[in-house]
Amino acid sequence: MKDLLEKIQSLASELTSFAVVILCLGVTVQLIVGEPLFGWNVVGNIAKAIGSMGQSSFIGVAALLVLYSIYKNKNS
Numbered sequence: 716m717k718d719l720l721e722k723i724q725s726l727a728s729e730l731t732s733f734a735v736v737i738l739c740l741g742v743t744v745q746l747i748v749g750e751p752l753f754g755w756n757v758v759g760n761i762a763k764a765i766g767s768m769g770q771s772s773f774i775g776v777a778a779l780l781v782l783y784s785i786y787k788n789k790n791s
Contacts, residue, residue: 732786735782735785735786736786738757738778738782739779739782739783739786741755741757742757742758742761742778742779742782743779745757745758746758746776746779757778758778761778
């Protein structure tokens with residue numbers, strides 16, 4: 716039973732790491748291109764989640780920095 720829980724925890728950790736990479740990619744591409752990626756408005760969704768009425772490019776840069784720090788801490 717303990718082995719099964721460890722495998723589930725490991726899988727959840729790997730999926731979370733993958734999701735952070737995808738989010739970083741989405742934010743970066745949207746900031747470079749200036750349009751949502753395949754209809755996925757990452758920066759807009761982050762701005763809605765934060766509840767901010769500020770510039771979406773500022774929110775995108777801030778989100779990119781936060782996601783990068785999370786990614787860096789997980790891989791070190």
